[in-house]
Amino acid sequence: MPTPDRPLRSLGFLTIGLFDEHRPAEGHEATLRLIELGEQLGFDSAWLRHRHLQYGISSPLTVLAAATQRTRRIALGTAVTPLGWENPLRYAEDLATVDVLSGGRLNPGVSVGIPAHYEDVKDALYPDSAEREDFGYGRVERLLGLLRGDAASAFRGTEGIESYSERVQPHVPGLAGRLWYGGGSLRSARWAGQHGLNLLTSSVVKAEESADFTTNQLAQIRAFRAEHPDGERARVSQGLVVIPTDSATPAQRAKYRAYAASRHARTLAPQGPGGLLFAPDLVGGSEQLAELLYAHAAFREVDEVALALPFTFEPEDYTQILTDLATRLGPLLGWKPTAN
Numbered sequence: 189m190p191t192p193d194r195p196l197r198s199l200g201f202l203t204i205g206l207f208d209e210h211r212p213a214e215g216h217e218a219t220l221r222l223i224e225l226g227e228q229l230g231f232d233s234a235w236l237r238h239r240h241l242q243y244g245i246s247s248p249l250t251v252l253a254a255a256t257q258r259t260r261r262i263a264l265g266t267a268v269t270p271l272g273w274e275n276p277l278r279y280a281e282d283l284a285t286v287d288v289l290s291g292g293r294l295n296p297g298v299s300v301g302i303p304a305h306y307e308d309v310k311d312a313l314y315p316d317s318a319e320r321e322d323f324g325y326g327r328v329e330r331l332l333g334l335l336r337g338d339a340a341s342a343f344r345g346t347e348g349i350e351s352y353s354e355r356v357q358p359h360v361p362g363l364a365g366r367l368w369y370g371g372g373s374l375r376s377a378r379w380a381g382q383h384g385l386n387l388l389t390s391s392v393v394k395a396e397e398s399a400d401f402t403t404n405q406l407a408q409i410r411a412f413r414a415e416h417p418d419g420e421r422a423r424v425s426q427g428l429v430v431i432p433t434d435s436a437t438p439a440q441r442a443k444y445r446a447y448a449a450s451r452h453a454r455t456l457a458p459q460g461p462g463g464l465l466f467a468p469d470l471v472g473g474s475e476q477l478a479e480l481l482y483a484h485a486a487f488r489e490v491d492e493v494a495l496a497l498p499f500t501f502e503p504e505d506y507t508q509i510l511t512d513l514a515t516r517l518g519p520l521l522g523w524k525p526t527a528n
Contacts, residue, residue, distance in 0.1 A: 195522025200233030200494035201226060201510060202267050202427055205245035215243075216251060218503050223255045225507060226262055229514035230525020233263040233295065235427075235494050240273060241309070244499075249282055249296075256290040261528060265295035267388055267427065267494060268370035271327040272303040273313065280334040280356045287360050297368040297388050300327050325379055328369065332383065335364040368425070372464070377408040381415030386423040389486070391467040391496060395458040401465040405486040425492040429469040432477055432512035440505060444471045447498055469498075474516035481521065 203222060207215020223234045234255070236248035245251055252264045264286075271279070287294040302323045303309060310318035334340055337355050344354040353359075369380040371387055373394040380387050393404045409424050416422035431448070433441045448469035455468045470480055481487045495513065497506055514525055 194491055195524075196491055196493065196518065197523070198232040198425070198492035199513065199518050199521075199523045199525075200231055200235060200263070200265070200425070200492070201513065202235040202237060202494045202496045203506070204237040204239060204497075204499050205248075205251065206499060207243055207245075209243055216245070219245065219251060220255055220258060222503070222506055222510070223262065223264070224258055225510060227259045227528060229510060230527070231262060231510070231514060232492075232526060233265055233494060235265040235267040235295075235297070237267060238269050240270075240303070241305075249286055252294070253286045253289055256286065256293070260291075261293075261526065263293045263295050264290055265368070265494070266297045267390075268297040268299045268368070270303060271298050271300050271331065272306075272321075272323045274327075276327055276330040277334060277340055277356070280331055280340075283335065284356055284358045284360045284363060287363050288358050292360075292362065294363065295366045295368060295386075296363075297370050298328055298331065299370040300325055328385075329383070332364055332367060332385070335360070335367065337361075368423075371408065371412070374408055374411050377412040378415045381412040381422065384417055386425070387412045388425050388427065388494070390427040391429055391469075393465050395463040395465045399458055399465070401455070401467045402485050404465060405467075406489060409486060409489045423492065424490045425494050426487060426490045427494045427496050428467055428487075429498060430477055430481070430495045430513070430517070431469065431471045431498065431509055432474045432517050433472060434474050434512045434516045436508055436512075440508060443501075443505070444498075447471075447500075474512060474520055477517055478520040 203219060205215060205219040226234045236245055236251060238248050240246050248266045255264055283296050300323055314321050334356050337359055339354045340356055341354050343352055345352060368386040368388045371377045371380050372392055374396050377387060389405055389408060393401060393408060395404060397404050397407045413420055413422045431444045433444060448471045451469060454466045458465055470477055497509060
């Protein structure tokens, strides 16, 4: 087995939280149980994706609020919340409230950009200001400032029997330092570094340096740290699809390999007008996966990962995958589970 330069410090997982349209409670409950299992297995973090107008969790922060009451140690994150759908002031209040409920375990991940299918949804989302909305980095800057305690109101004081604050309440010192930016381009990576954010890099990046996924992801990580006040100590979490098969049944192994094969063609060249590159899904025994990860130049630059669970699997599949990640692959990467 290869020896890493430094052991994997933080092992997390990411899920989309799919549900049946006619039985949504079952899917949401399954996601909460998955987070509970992650804590029991010693994972450091659990992250939820954000899906609007789909059959995946549309309100991760609400689900994480529930998870705060069913866990006590594991960090809880969003990866990521598209701020084009949010009012930064209201979202800052929600983030602070959930962080208080969690005892300081929230790790909000955000991104910017025009909401998907904007022409179809803009009249419902921004009926009076759709053409004037700014979906750039300024939205994150507003959120970051509000979390740090910038004034949200010109009024502070008592009116009758009610007291008013000029800043978001509850105010949580330290929450802004746990804000992550989901970046997939060199520009975003540099911007996140300049603003002192943490960086979430996933299995999708923009082809800028070459047509090779790893080359581009590595360039983004290095560009981020070159701009960040913390330099090489700046936090980066990598998210790849990694599926260990150590304890999988033959049927599960066949399903996992078929899933990866069905998505492999998109990894061979940049996709779409944005020139997006997709990382191959990694499927196999933990020793094989460890070798593949240590050969991944971008993986060698990080000591935190939030491995993405495939979207369409069953609860028993996720249980097997998480168990193998925590008990087989994680230790091969130098990771140690956190005691509960």
